[in-house]
Amino acid sequence: MTDNGRLLSTALAIVVVGYGFYWFRGYGPGDIGSAEITESEILDHIRYLSDDERAGRYPGTRESKDVISYLIKQFKSFGISPGGKNNSYVQTFSVLDGIELGSNNHLMIGNDSLGIDADFIPLWFSGNGDLSTSAVFAGYGFDIKEDSLVWNDYGGIDVDGKWVMVMRHSPARDNPHSLYASHAELHKKMVVARDRGAAGILYISQVEDSTLIPLRYHAGYSKAGMPAIHLSNKQADELLNSVGRSRKAIQTKMDRTLSPLTFDMPNTIISASVELKSVYIRAANVLGKITSRNHKFRDKYIVVGAHFDHLGYGGPGTGSRKPDTTAIHSGADDNASGTAGILELAHKLQLNRKLLKRSVLFVGFDAEEKGVLGAKHFVENPTVELSNIVTMINMDMIGRITDSIATVGGVGTSPLFPILLDSLSEKSPITLKQDPAGYGPSDHSAFYIKDIPVLFFFSGFHSDYHTPDDDWKHIDAWGAKQILDIAFNVITHISRAAERPVFTIAGPKEPSGRRRGKLKVTLGIIPSYGSLDVGLKVDGISNPHGPAAKAGIQRGDIIKTMGGKTVMDIYEFMDRLAEFKKGQTITVIIDRGGTEKELSVSF
Template sequence: MNKNTNSLYTYILIVTLGLVMIQMKNIGAYQSGSSPSITENDIMDHIRYLSHKDRAGRYPGTRESKDVISYLIRQFKSFGVKPGGENGSFVQPFNITDGIELGKNNSMIIDGDSLVTGRDYMPLWFSGNETVSASAVFAGYGFSIDEKELKWNDYNGVDVAGKWVIVMRHGPERNNQHSLYTPHSGLHKKMLVARDKGAIGIIYVSQVEDTDLYPLKYIAGYSNAGIPAIHLSNEIADELFKAVGWTRKNIQKRMNQSLKTVSFKLPKTINASVDLNPIQTRAANVVGLIQSGNRKYRNEYVVIGAHFDHLGMGGTGTGSRKPDTTGVHSGADDNASGTSGLLELAHKLVSKKSRLKRSIILLGFDAEEKGLLGAKYFVDHPLVD
């Protein structure tokens, strides 16, 4: 796309198909006369292709996603849409993190006793790659809640600055999804609170209901906040608390019944190094251009976009509502329908390009289900000035 433009006003429209049709009059496109009709059959043809089981859920970086990208490009070409991507192409490639793996330099030592990664402890996917040696403080559930409906502060009177903070996973009402504690009970949320309180690392211990070490798995949308985050096995946690006369069972029972914190210092020095490597996947936005012939406004752009990716086969870390099961996540409504609308609008607008006041960027976003990554990349790396 030509980047030597004098000015750019980009409007990113998040609209339904019907609303876009209303707005088309304002950009000079919706005029009487012969032009391709937007029909139910054409829309459904696109949806059927995109949501077919052969597309395998359109997960970014997969062969099926590449098939969808090729399909969008073929459609744009057949309509007469020009390339709007990088180097005269229809694509804007970018990398996304789609996994995490252990590096070579992970270690954990408690008072001279070396632990085994994957058996005694496991770094969590949002952990910072840091080496920390410090004393430790147990701070209940790791809550710092000061709301009208709920107040609970595990850090009240506890100095965690420059120390490891150890917290229990979940909360006192873990099986109640509507509990007021639920928004404060996530692993990442507790890490952010600990960091803000001055802790230089966080260690999680499990409630008595949990038997397994938390696996290393990547979940999109959770940033690395710069401090180590580690889950400790039940066996090691029990040994740690035994030294100060507590058990996980007693701690959990006391907090859940009294709805008050249990916090104490631990006479242990913990040294840990975390080394995690992100696994990168190549994704790509699909970008088409309909250039206006209007000399005054041709360098102003209306962006019409829809994301074409979905959740693939589901599973942990994909965003599936049933992460414990796998199967094709077709995504007919989210967002094959929007992508179909984008294609039909492209066909319609090309037929009216001589009447367009402003140029049109047609944008198929990738990796939206991973956290709006395609849209963010386009905004951070605009293809026009």
């Protein structure tokens, strides 16, 4: 406690002294070239941003607002102008961040009234509303038609307008590579039941499970359009016993025979009301700009960005690698280091403003850890014309260099970059490994998708990544300075170049490997991961000769159905896609600007 207190006051003293110094240099006589980026300035920013007082910079929190104020204050002290609309330093946006129970959650089985959170719980994708009808037990809820596995739990039953009750998991619950795995997901079972006309779904546990599925927000899911509820073991057992069945016997038989086991329960009315509420938070990008005095080039911009948000206190669903530990995730390397980088570059570039022909826009991105949301929001609502952004330079984790080797990604996105980086890193004491890929797990991807050349500075992963141990004490400020010195030269060079960098495609415009193993076909689109629209929003065309492009699907379209089946979110989209084979032609209904269109897609 005492130690922490002393540390904090030392840090504050440094910051306060620092302000005076910046002010002097920012407004002093034209001492161009004297504004060297120093290790101590880098470390001061990182220590402030990763201090416990900042509580892990979770979007929308008071601590995050303090960080936003800090960035603005720094920009102002350097003489950096507002880079947002209406002369503002911020660009705010809403982020769907959670779900919670509303006041209207009830379940009655026959005449028994059940207790929320004890006897039942809605699933995170449950629709809101009421349903009162009887149930049909549909085994594991499978409808599998694979070459080596056929299992249809809906063969001899009519579930139209009724509850479907299914058992969770599969006969191979512990094997994530089993043929059942993708069919055993809770959400997939709901989609199958809904396709069959069910009006609600009740899940019961296998004998190995003891607790209710915690109500937790999972990004990317739309509402199911019908109630989806998990029943406690006690309630499931009582219900099944009342019709002469037992959960254990059902499971044992299905797992032994590997075939459907279904039965109707027409005499028990199950009445439910579900009300889940979405929780939104207010996030904000921070923008500052240096406008060049060159009249010919000043409306062209280099965007220099880094995300300033991190995981807060961690916990399940935040991206923490220790999700069971609730502790401040300081995020010193990820990404106080890159944020410090923006500030230092802004300061030095402002003092060397005469060197600039094209202008520079600095962006501190928020909500990167939630899926690059700040950068996505920016490219959809740009504060300068996207076509005027000549290059985006991203810094994410530049503070933990090892063996004097750092990486620069995106060098394949313009033919200029390999040559430029070779020559500019030649004199540097560090080695800069070049990676051509335009897509990577950070903010620059949002720009790459929009055909903007990108560069991504990165000092490498480490064992403290996304844990509470990513602390400023492990920061190598010397390494960060070397990276920033190179970045400074890259920015001034691109700013002054006779021609803007030409964009070239460098690899896929989507994450690799995401649930793709089971797909036999692709559409050749970039699906939107952050969209709140019902359906699958197309962020772009990844393959100009792919099935989607040939069928006339365009960026901005929202896919509503495929092969006659609804698509409500990216998970349903992946499920539908998994059912198609090469050579097949299907009908796809899309929504384009409010009008539905029917297209024919051939795989």
